[in-house]
Amino acid sequence: MILTISGIPGDDVAAIASGPIMADPDRNRDFTALADRLRSHISEAAYGLLVGPTEKVALASGPSDVRLIATPRACLRAAAQVASEAGVDVMLLGDDLEGESRSRRRSD
Numbered sequence: 001m002i003l004t005i006s007g008i009p010g011d012d013v014a015a016i017a018s019g020p021i022m023a024d025p026d027r028n029r030d031f032t033a034l035a036d037r038l039r040s041h042i043s044e045a046a047y048g049l050l051v052g053p054t055e056k057v058a059l060a061s062g063p064s065d066v067r068l069i070a071t072p073r074a075c076l077r078a079a080a081q082v083a084s085e086a087g088v089d090v091m092l093l094g095d096d097l098e099g100e101s102r103s104r105r106r107s108d
Helices: 032-041 044-051 070-085
Strands: 003-004 066-068
Touching: 032 044
Parallel strands: 003 066
Antiparallel strands: none
16 A cells, blocks of 8 residues: 655646656657657757666556545645634635736636
């Protein structure tokens, strides 16, 4: 069993970078075309890593037992509950907001 904390909106465990909990789905992909397209913009070392031989890794065939013990949404809900109990009006806007807060303000 793997216990992890998500900081990723949507909680995709394959996207959580806090540790090697899932097999990298891109590990066995061929990046030669991408490397060729970027060649004039990347170092020779980076190019070599993209096109060089890689150790083939078998991806897990079945779902791993990964359990999220904390998520952005759960944390927001818990904070909202504490604030509400303290008499604060709370409006949850979601766990996937990004950008400048000024652009997120209400227009009314």
